[in-house]
Amino acid sequence: GYFSVAAAGGLHEFADSQFGHCFSWGENREEAISNMVVALKELSIRGDFRTTVEYLIKLLETESFQLNRIDTGWLDRLIAEKVQAER
Structure with missing residues (x-):
């Protein structure tokens, strides 16, 4: 089987980078995003x-994500803009 979390609750030495996933729900997109932000801020690793x-x-707090104005190139553009701003 595939397990990143050991029986005692910790990660074993061979765990990959995807040792956990978070999911959020809300009555609408805005509420689901807000719930995810709260969950991530309270997450303790x-x-x-x-x-x-x-x-x-x-990323969740950006206006474009909040308004669902994203596409498959959205993150690449954000990264490129940050690189340009740092030059």
């Missing part, structure tokens, strides 16, 4: 792990 939690919160 102990140990020496790098995560994308803070980055995901920023």
